Amino acid sequence: MKILITGASGFIGGFLAAEGIRRGYEIHAGIRATSSRKYLPEGVRTVTLDLDDRELLRQQLSALGRFDYIIHNAGVTKCNKKTDFDRVNYQYTRHFVEALTESGTIPKKFLYVSSIAAYGPGNPVTLEPVRLSDTPHPDTLYGVSKLKAERFIAAQKDFPYLFIRPTGVYGPREKDYFVFLKTVNRHLEPAMGLKKQHLTFVYVTDLANVIYMALESEYVGKAWFVSDGKEYDNREYAAIVKKHLDKKALYLPVPLFLVKAISAVLDTVCGWFGVTPTLNRDKYRIMRATNWKCETEPLQKELGFVAEYDLDKGIEACVEWYKREKWL
Numbered sequence: 001m002k003i004l005i006t007g008a009s010g011f012i013g014g015f016l017a018a019e020g021i022r023r024g025y026e027i028h029a030g031i032r033a034t035s036s037r038k039y040l041p042e043g044v045r046t047v048t049l050d051l052d053d054r055e056l057l058r059q060q061l062s063a064l065g066r067f068d069y070i071i072h073n074a075g076v077t078k079c080n081k082k083t084d085f086d087r088v089n090y091q092y093t094r095h096f097v098e099a100l101t102e103s104g105t106i107p108k109k110f111l112y113v114s115s116i117a118a119y120g121p122g123n124p125v126t127l128e129p130v131r132l133s134d135t136p137h138p139d140t141l142y143g144v145s146k147l148k149a150e151r152f153i154a155a156q157k158d159f160p161y162l163f164i165r166p167t168g169v170y171g172p173r174e175k176d177y178f179v180f181l182k183t184v185n186r187h188l189e190p191a192m193g194l195k196k197q198h199l200t201f202v203y204v205t206d207l208a209n210v211i212y213m214a215l216e217s218e219y220v221g222k223a224w225f226v227s228d229g230k231e232y233d234n235r236e237y238a239a240i241v242k243k244h245l246d247k248k249a250l251y252l253p254v255p256l257f258l259v260k261a262i263s264a265v266l267d268t269v270c271g272w273f274g275v276t277p278t279l280n281r282d283k284y285r286i287m288r289a290t291n292w293k294c295e296t297e298p299l300q301k302e303l304g305f306v307a308e309y310d311l312d313k314g315i316e317a318c319v320e321w322y323k324r325e326k327w328l
């Protein structure tokens with residue numbers, strides 16, 4: 001069976017490609033001419049897709065023929081120009097879906113890698129997890145763009161979609177959570193504000209597994225949130241990181257107004273140089289939220305998913321990788 005994976009050159013995409021090869025699929029990595037091929041596993045075929053040009057994309061998809069499954073994973077989680085969230089996450093998804101329809105190459109299943117950010121954080125008072133039955137209320141440009149893409153896909157007649165909404169994804173090669181590991185490695189443990197944060201995570205190979213479980217399931221027209229099924233607070237997260245780095249670190253809670261100001265300065269200054277900072281105004285909104293719990297029972301019941309990695313095992317594996325690759 002043939003699978004097309006967009007954004008296969010990125011962090012999650014590389015693991016999706018590797019898992020597909022492991023499961024015996026013919027994997028086609030849909031990437032840009034400029035994309036790095038460094039982490040594409042052996043056996044993957046690459047195809048250049050121009051998601052920005054609907055007509056060219058239609059021609060490219062016609063020439064490639066019909067795929068059994070498509071995993072649309074390309075997207076931006078942070079960007080320099082704020083309009084890029086809408087352009088890449090929504091408009092390119094729209095182009096892709098329209099080009100598939102016009103070229104008569106709609107696959108058996110089209111799985112969109114969305115995000116919990118499309119729903120926004122859970123209630124900070126009741127601390128109830130974000131549920132599938134909730135009304136989405138994204139509070140970031142990123143989340144809005146992911147929700148807009150979902151809604152466009154779901155509105156297509158007879159379009160065989162699946163939505164996977166991961167919480168924070170971490171693992172080898174990941175660069176944003178890595179900043180925290182690097183900081184702890186330098187004996188500092190910064191915290192966002194003074195309130196306890198309730199966090200959820202999923203290790204990248206577990207996410208890749210879930211995505212194939214969803215494709216191989218009987219389901220279509222469904223969505224799931226994905227985490228490892230556990231909940232952690234920010235101090236627990238930091239304690240696990242310190243344990244595996246074998247480092248002591250100074251606890252440094254930074255008041256939110258200061259984090260906000262730093263985010264704004266970084267956004268502006270980095271913008272002058274065309275660089276996208278890890279901490280920016282949009283990320284600040286994600287990082288200040290105190291409840292990122294999400295409902296995972298449907299995932300367990302319907303797909304039978306049980307995470308192989310909890311945070312302890314996952315961070316241990318990451319630290320090992322970061323050290324081996326001399327990132328730490």
Ligand SMILES: NC(=O)c1ccc[n+]([C@@H]2O[C@H](COP(=O)([O-])OP(=O)(O)OC[C@H]3O[C@@H](n4cnc5c(N)ncnc54)[C@H](OP(=O)(O)O)[C@@H]3O)[C@@H](O)[C@H]2O)c1
Nearest residue numbers: 007008009010011012032035073074075114115166168169
């Ligand atoms: N990381 C997380 O915690 C997380 C959580 C929930 C959902 N997600 C979703 O997972 C997906 C993958 O995220 P990631 O963390 O793996 O990000 P990543 O490492 O930055 O990878 C993003 C991928 O998308 C491609 N891409 C970006 N801009 C593009 C454009 N303008 N045209 C075509 N391709 C473009 C990149 O291609 P190049 O290599 O050419 O730049 C890359 O292959 C995204 O859709 C994201 O919203 C991520």
